[in-house]
Amino acid sequence: MSEIIGVVGAGTMGNGIAQVAARAGYAVIMRDVRDEFLQRGLAAIDKSLQRDVDKQRLDEAGKQAIVERIRTTTDLEAFSGASFVIEAVTEDLAVKTEVFKALDRITPPNAILASNTSSISITKLGAATSRPDKVIGMHFMNPVPVMKLIEVIRGIATSDETYEQVSTLAVKMDKVPLDCQDSPGFVSNRVLMPMINEAIFALYEGVATRESIDGIMKLGMNHPMGPLTLADFIGLDVCLAIMNVLYEGLGDPKYRACPLLKRYVDAGWLGRKSGRGFYEY
Numbered sequence: 104m105s106e107i108i109g110v111v112g113a114g115t116m117g118n119g120i121a122q123v124a125a126r127a128g129y130a131v132i133m134r135d136v137r138d139e140f141l142q143r144g145l146a147a148i149d150k151s152l153q154r155d156v157d158k159q160r161l162d163e164a165g166k167q168a169i170v171e172r173i174r175t176t177t178d179l180e181a182f183s184g185a186s187f188v189i190e191a192v193t194e195d196l197a198v199k200t201e202v203f204k205a206l207d208r209i210t211p212p213n214a215i216l217a218s219n220t221s222s223i224s225i226t227k228l229g230a231a232t233s234r235p236d237k238v239i240g241m242h243f244m245n246p247v248p249v250m251k252l253i254e255v256i257r258g259i260a261t262s263d264e265t266y267e268q269v270s271t272l273a274v275k276m277d278k279v280p281l282d283c284q285d286s287p288g289f290v291s292n293r294v295l296m297p298m299i300n301e302a303i304f305a306l307y308e309g310v311a312t313r314e315s316i317d318g319i320m321k322l323g324m325n326h327p328m329g330p331l332t333l334a335d336f337i338g339l340d341v342c343l344a345i346m347n348v349l350y351e352g353l354g355d356p357k358y359r360a361c362p363l364l365k366r367y368v369d370a371g372w373l374g375r376k377s378g379r380g381f382y383e384y
Contacts, residue, residue, distance in 0.1 A: 108132075108186070108187045109132045109182040110132070111191060117219075121173055125170075128172075130172055188217065190202050200228065218240050224258070236265060239265050241256075254281060256284070257282065257284055317329020
């Protein structure tokens with residue numbers, strides 16, 4: 104395939120997106136601000152692909168071919184020939200807006216600019232560019248190589264043609280695209296985060312222990328992991344940020360973040376990544 108896919112960000116989501124794009128046969132340019140972040144991203148890709156080799160889902164030559172399709176850079180100008188760029192930087196409107204303004208200037212006029220945001224307005228990101236019809240949300244799920252869903256979010260100006268091209272790309276990446284309109288939290292986080300927040304309220308109010316809350320949801324609702332474990336996996340700071348987006352965007356008190364969630368974030372107890380959240384790691 105001659106198409107070049109750019110990925111901005113080499114973190115957990117960025118390197119996962121780069122991996123599935125390269126596995127689908129695309130030439131990929133993965134960009135981050137520092138070389139050490141890129142090296143860490145490449146190491147994560149190598150480790151993920153090696154698991155597939157070990158399980159005989161991929162041979163060594165196939166793994167090597169995928170890795171060789173990924174080029175790394177610290178320079179955004181490297182996207183000057185990209186037909187498609189997926190942004191996966193920190194979940195912050197100001198940061199993402201600056202990235203979109205730069206991509207709008209650098210990429211060819213017909214290039215599609217997608218965001219892997221889990222809660223930020225696609226309409227706002229599109230408005231920061233001269234091509235809002237070509238701006239769209241592609242919300243991948245973590246871990247990217249494993250999870251099938253891509254939540255495809257249309258901003259107010261996103262064209263049908265852009266949506267069709269993104270859906271085609273998603274299918275080529277062996278994913279299932281499901282669409283929704285631009286609304287705070289989209290569908291995934293509008294449904295998931297209040298459930299997690301309610302579980303935190305249950306703990307905060309002494310309704311049950313963390314083990315009981317998670318156990319009841321796992322055994323009773325057949326969830327693969329309990330909501331408190333899942334919150335630790337996602338990151339409590341991320342959960343709080345998304346609850347704030349829902350609360351501010353929809354203006355409904357039912358989206359008020361639990362005080363215990365705020366307290367844990369203030370303490371730096373962010374979950375698995377910090378060694379402590381609702382559980383200790």
